[in-house]
Amino acid sequence: MIGLIRKWDNLKSLITLSFLFGWCCQTLAQTVCAPSALDSLLGCMTRVVSTTRHVVQEKVYLHFDNTGYFMGEKMWFTAYVVRADGHRPGVRSRVLYVELLNPSGDVVQRRKLKIDGRGHAHGDLSLDSLYGAGFYEVRAFTRYMSNWGGPACFSRVFPVFRAPSTLGAYDPVMDERSYRRRLPDFREADTLHRSRLNVSFYPEGGRLVSGLRSRVAFQVSDGSGRHVHAAGELLDGDGRVVCRGSSDSIGRGVFTVPSSCDGLRFRLRDARGHIKEFPLPDPSSEGCVLELPPCFDDSLRFSVRGTASYRDRLLGYMLMNYGRVWTCDTFRVGSGYHKSYLRDSLPEGVNQLTVFDGSGRILCERLFFLFPKPSPSDTIGIKSETARLTPCGKVRLRLRSVPGSVFSFSAMDGGTVFNGRGPSVKSWLLLSSEVKGYIEDVGYYFESDDSVHRRASDLLMLVQGWRRYDWEELSGYRPRSPEEWHPVEDTLYVTGRLRSVKKSLPVDGIPLKAYVYSGGSHLDGATVTDSLGRYAFSLPDVWGEWNLQLKAGVKKLKSRYLLTVDRRFGPPARRLSPYECRALPVLPSDLPLLPDTMEFDTLPLLSLSERLHKLPEVDVKAKRRFTDGARAAWATEKRGQYWADVYYDCDEETERYLDEGKEIPLFKDWFMGRVEFADLNNLLFFPGIDVKGALTPVELAVAKDTLVREGGGLSDEEEETEAIANGGECQDEDYIGRYKGHPIVWILDNVYAGGGGKLAMKVPAGAKTKKNDVSFPVFLDEAKSVYITEDPGASASYHYPPFAEEVVTVFVYSHGASTRRSEKGVRRTFFQGYNVPSTFEMPDYSLMPPAEDFRRTLYWNPDVRTDGKGEAIIEFYNNSSCREIRISAEGVTPDGRSIFNE
Template sequence: MGRTVGTLSDLDSLLGCMSRVVAATRHVVQEKVYLHFDNTGYFMGEKMWFTAYVVRADGHRPGVRSRVLYVELLNPGGDVVQRRKLKIDDRGHAHGDLSLDSLYGAGFYEVRAFTRYMSNWGGAACFSRVFPVFRAPSTPGAYEPVIDERSYRRRLPDFREPDTLHRSRLNVSFYPEGGRLVSGLRSRVAFQVSDGGGRHVSADGELLDGEGRVVGRGSSDSTGRGVFTVPASCDGLRFRLRDARGRFKEFPLPESSSEGCVLELPPSLDDSLRFSVRGTASYRDRLLGYMLMNYGRVWSCDTFRVGSGYHKSYLRDSLPEGVNQLTVFDGRGRILCERLFFLFPKPSASDTIRVTSETTRLTPCGKVRLRLHAVPGSVFSFSAMDGGTVFNGRGPSVKSWMLLSSEVKGYIEDVGYYFESDDSVHRRASDLLMLVQGWRRYDWEELSGYRSRNPEKWHPVEDMLYITGHLRSLKKSLPVDGIPIKVYVYSGGSYTDGEMLTDSAGRYAFSLPDVWGEWNLQLKAGVNKLKSRYLVTVDRRFGPPSRRLSPYECRSLPFLPSYLPLLPDTLEFDTLPLLSLSERLHKLPEVDVKAKHRFTEGARAAWATEKRGQYWADVYYDCDEETERYLDEGKEIPLFSDWFMERSEFVDLSHTPFYTGASGEMDSNPLEEAAVETGDMEKSLTSGKEHVEWGRYKGRPIV
């Protein structure tokens, strides 16, 4: 039977999809950020110093439009305990610090960084890294990495993203290569084996058909990943594994589609890269398209017909390095099959910074002179640490983060492994990583117009400091458009103000000059007679949800032995002050003692200050911050007991005398009253080199 010829409308539809994707990737350019820290682990009371690099996702070059970077510190439970707003310069650089002197306990803390524009793509588009924070040393110099056991209590509330996998002693997740299984078409399926704690499991498995016959086999490596082939008849298939007790456990495969296409791109051992597309009878004579993207740039695209099987080959050297996205689509812009693949980056002298030591012998308290070699005109950050105090691994480098870690979902245990070599073993490992943890930074169906994004939830590019929000009315009959909003921002003897009218939806926006330090913010709406019927909200709760952490990034690694040769007999005494033995009296320089008196006995004394209470507490809640969250969103502030029981599943206050239910009244302890009495309701907005908090005032926003 001859092949039918596609109509002009089919070709026009495919070309239209390609044109929309090309235009969208040029217009909607994503951003990436990487943070370079001064250490890999910290003690309570220290500061985390960092330098940030913000680049365009397409090409990893400076040129972003965002000028405000948000850096947050999250405690082990997922709550944001600190937030910095930093100014991004013209080169995409920013720098700052996070103070660890007010933490409630030791544990594994997450640092994440993002621009407001990056939050449109969720938490996977943000920078994230976990650091161990150890208990402060009891005596100066006794730097032993100790994390309190209370930080690991399972009864503590966890506000991170829930694990979607129902955990048992043995668990398997399946990832069909092209995205889905199709009945009647043979395809490859990657899988991930883990135990109840989410740790990798090496296991051998068998693929069984509906009658219990073995039709395929697959083994997982040390990372728990593996791959097997599903035959054309994929109904009723089960994957059987043996657990640690020797018992077999069976897992059903994902449901298959009756119509569709499958994509196969196996790791090759030569210099070529080949992919093939097969489809069911309804797709074999249809005109389809494929597109190859690299970090948001369209690299290649064409139309084709599946027929009995479409095959395409590329020379590996002709393709861009790093993570590539291959998409097969129809004329409507709907994805038929899609997958990611990784190409080993080619070595280049321009991406290397060399460090050599001019000091031939090391001495205690002696100076070390280093020489750094880089590309002329480049800007880089530098940190030095003792090799014996690398607490939790070296973590990702700027190259591994930009090229790989930022393009996959979840934590990569040893990201440097994929940059070691381009042999067959590393190619297979990177291919399994792409199949299991690959995510789509650019949603192709949104770019093609097949699925639209809600413009109301789209966060803008912050090219400078802004105050944005809504004026909300408690009754639908009250107008919210054309109402004047006044803003006052002041600190000490400096201030700035402005006024504007709300739009039809009640939205307002103010631009601000660059400011540093702590400033006060006051908002006022021109509705004096009806002020009790309006609420002024502020848009600043756009951070992504707290991601679920991998057990491999929340572990203390053993210390690496330090082999630095120390020569005490060659100590450079000229660098130390000397005291003459002929003088009978020596006047020592004055010092300022900043240590505070510690309470040693009595429960009342231990809780006399809030900071001391945080030190002894297992959980710390910031009621002022929670009150601000309700005010920002224009919601009613709940009673403390209702809020506390909703916050923690381990607390039940319904039997206490002062509790009367969610609709009743309480004589004391509402969340709102606690915040008003302390006068500590804050509006934070701006940025700078240091922490900036806007507005400390009593009561509700002024309307």
């Protein structure tokens, strides 16, 4: 037996640095004497420098084996977790979460991976249980990253095509009736109320100030979020044209607002002649503006202007690069403050320039991008030692990179690549991870340092600049409560909170025991909750899913306490850009291998069927019996899975409620809240379902009272429900519930359970439809899963007469007995240890004859290491039809350099 580490205090030590923001603010407040302006500014600078050194953010990048996938395949990946300040390994987190989200934003798969000492982790996601093609999002984060929300996490969108109808017949069919029509949208709402023509304004420095001239960037889009090229005019309050500005090919532009900026509006005219006017953001009466125009020489210049109240005040500015303070100073605005630097003296990549006052409040701020100079050491060189490709033949490659480097490598069949390459490790770490939203053609900003690219990067920073480091939090002006922070997981933890139903009940100092067990192994430990009811247990490295039991020592008050588990800290599903939900252009192959057409045409291949060995047939004579095993096979979820467009894991849904400290809801209430397109007519139960004995007398009385509407009397459907609640059965086949306007047919454990609307013809006298001998789930935890399909053929085998209109079939699978009748004050759930990564498998054609082979990813290695000379040898076997190989190799060196193949 291995004991769990006890006490919440053990975890506290890991998040002490995370509370530094609040501590800085308290230190400032405890100052006895009013500090001078200089002392205040220096204090802000000191706190920012100290915090950025001790509270270091993390970044993660995922390198994948392919650029697009088919349903039924595996998605292989390697994760590189680095410090945000310099992109070097050395993070403290050791637990990485990788999630697969369907197009509507639901998490359909999760992986928990162990991060090694180099910051590496690798794993895979299986695409064999998806319920439709479409654009799926993969995101990755540590628990510590979630403190900064979704923009701090890795995210990439992939096309997932329909599975081939026959083996090897890869056809990139998306079938995008997809989730747009079948699933509700759980992604973040679009904050822009879109019309045919829309524009968003981004004042340089963050705000407009009355009486001060400033530049304003803008983004023009249509109702679907696509870019619009449009010409615009800035009008004053009298309708006179002040200046003009037009957007580029991706809808971005910039114009200058004069010093008198009250009542201004921007009039746009798109290519179709549509005209619309938009008011500018309301200006501030006092403040400062920052101007940093794109420079086309060797210098970088910025200026600060302020209103009268700021001209004689001592202010400060600070330049940060990926969270590292590069330079800072104090100044007075006067008639206008100007500062210039040589570009070569500034750090490359994304920089953050902040102007602030003595309290730590931001007066103006913006990001700018300096082109990172390419280096030959960034490239992973690949040389083929195989002159010609042959079916199932060996391919030998010699790779050259930084000596002692470690990177991941993928070889793909070029003929089955239907999506271009996305962001590289360099473009993600240096640019994509520092801005908000999706960057189209992110590689463009790394092509050149000429005036055209500088202007484009300046617009990108103005429009999409996201502050990874919130300066006002760093300075202590707006500290975050320590309770809001997620800890650094340097090992596996079970954390949560003991909550009381009544506020008067104490939650501090409550003894708590934990038991974690799987098979013949078990762990246990005890602790005491802190003043807020929090608890924590640390575990050694465990793999796979374990049973978890938590027990609070509250004796007679057990029913008044709830035990939650912290595992729902993933960021909200972000809104996807229409430009990342499309296939990227595929560029020519980069591997100089010459295929030999004659060899491909003439080499005999062993078919898949010939590779199977048949055993001699044996005749067995016996009477066929309907066994319990056959009944169990019929009751499995495969029928629902076969038809399903939508799937809900009710066990997972139940755990989510309990993790949030909520009571388990009624199944009907959950269904109405979770399934956006469902309407169950405000009834408590469904017709045709015998729920006798499912409720207590008190609950029956409440159910009856709920059904009585104002004015008295019950409708036919309400009388049916009342009869059911009293133990009877409903004979009428009228529907209860609709989905997208269609009647719902309820299938419980693969047996028709009611609904479906009016029948096309009445059931003959004496005829009976099939009834289920298992009570329909009353509470959510009594259900195991729900599958929904709009295919009218799904319910064809579950009723005798046809329905009069198209129906939607809902398959409900139950546990067969209520699971909510458990011991009070005890939480029984599961604990997910590290997921065990699968091993990439490849046929060895040195031991077997050539055969039909349809691998799209020919070879995947998450851990390639170069020797002291910087070389590594890769060997793998071709498939039976590949004539063009595409290579992808990426990694991060110990000193923070991104390495990749061109």
